[in-house]
């Protein structure tokens with residue numbers, strides 16, 4: 001407990017030590033996410049001795065897969081995707097309690113079989129077992145799974161006790177406000193809110209959690225963290241990868257739904273929210289929702305608060321790459337944006353008048369996720385910008401990934417007999433201070449859900465509030481089709497309309 005108080009984000013770990021025997025059931029267990037992230041996460045938790053002593057894994061899917069084949073596939077996934085090499089003994093501990101149940105997602109009888117399977121596990125163990133259901137299927141079957149968890153009694157198992165059933169729901173959480181409302185309604189039919197863990201894997205990233213620690217465990221920031229000292233905030237979530245093999249999904253999604261509405265808005269909320277009254281999940285989520293509610297509706301007129309674009313052919317790493325419209329599985333007339341830029345205004349006491357610029361895109365110059373907090377310039381009485389005084393605004397930059405860390409740009413004197421200045425950078429790098437083998441987001445998130453800690457998950461009203469802001473944008477873009485769609489060469493920092501968002505306030509992207 002003392003440990004948990006010193007390191008609040010270890011609370012999940014301390015709770016875990018008393019946690020119940022657990023069965024994790026993965027729906028969509030033959031899928032890409034299961035292989036690339038979920039199985040390696042479970043393996044690494046086992047490696048670190050963070051799984052309950054009585055831990056069971058059950059894969060579920062429509063395809064009939066024998067238990068042994070599922071275990072072999074899982075071991076292959078660990079070999080290919082885990083941050084640690086496969087250790088047979090560690091994996092063996094999980095593998096011997098790993099099974100597979102075949103069934104449809106809309107097949108009530110199959111869910112009854114799943115319930116009987118879990119009951120059998122409990123009978124053999126001689127104890128009650130907590131069930132954590134991980135919905136890792138395409139969103140088209142989220143609702144069927146939820147309703148069948150309800151109908152089979154699995155959703156309400158042990159409700160009222162700490163080892164009640166819990167459900168993790170993958171993204172996307174809806175595709176607009178109405179679909180998110182409908183999904184929340186389905187959830188409410190079968191689950192209580194505290195049983196629900198809506199995933200945003202960005203919250204599982206170490207550096208995203210560190211944002212709260214930096215803001216609230218250091219006294220130097222809070223007095224400056226407002227419109228009196230901060231000029232603007234820029235959040236960049238840039239990817240080098242293109243749409244790859246995910247054309248089918250991406251065409252229905254686009255950058256606004258895929259990256260801005262969820263991941264990027266979580267970064268906004270954690271950067272701008274008020275200090276929570278405690279580190280309790282509800283206290284943090286209350287503050288995030290309050291912040292999201294203070295964001296003004298976006299100006300959708302040309303030259304307003306939004307920009308969208310598609311990548312055109314370009315060069316990356318010295319090699320030519322295709323434009324979005326030439327990619328496999330993409331409609332050559334597609335009106336799906338691969339870049340979205342947004343200017344937000346937050347109408348509260350702290351942030352009024354401070355623009356928050358957001359941009360996210362595929363095929364950009366470099367993979368980087370960064371939150372740059374730009375401070376106001378000092379009055380120019382002593383060091384007015386000139387040939388001698390090369391001055392930059394002070395910028396505190398949270399480097400979320402890669403090369404995780406924190407940097408502060410200051411202006412310093414160039415050594416010499418004459419007073420000349422230049423911007424200098426103070427750097428903190430995770431890898432140099434802490435080493436590099438940190439847990440992956442999914443490890444943290446699966447562990448937290450298992451231990452009943454919802455801090456790093458999205459609450460229903462949070463998802464709805466974010467969709468409320470962006471649904472009018474999506475509707476306007478759908479109506480406009482390709483009209484107003486800008487473009488940027490693959491390997492660049494985005495389109496002219498994205499630069500115009502900052503230029504309007506005499507700012508430039510870092």
Ligand code: NDP
Nearest residue numbers: 028030031032033034061062063136137138139170171172
């Ligand atoms: P997949 O397309 O690989 O599907 C997962 C499994 O669901 C499949 O193996 C299949 O299992 C079943 N399935 C596939 N299509 C359908 C369908 N039309 N109807 C019913 N069942 C279907 O998905 P991913 O594993 O890539 O993603 C799972 C979830 O995670 C999605 O919600 C996705 O948005 C989210 N996600 C994925 C990421 C990734 O990197 N893959 C990243 C972030 C989020 P079976 O046939 O055995 O039933």
Ligand code: BG6
Nearest residue numbers: 171201239241258259263369401
């Ligand atoms: C996913 C998006 O949620 O996040 C992908 O669907 C994107 O399109 C991915 O590539 C980025 O995640 P990360 O952790 O690599 O920044």
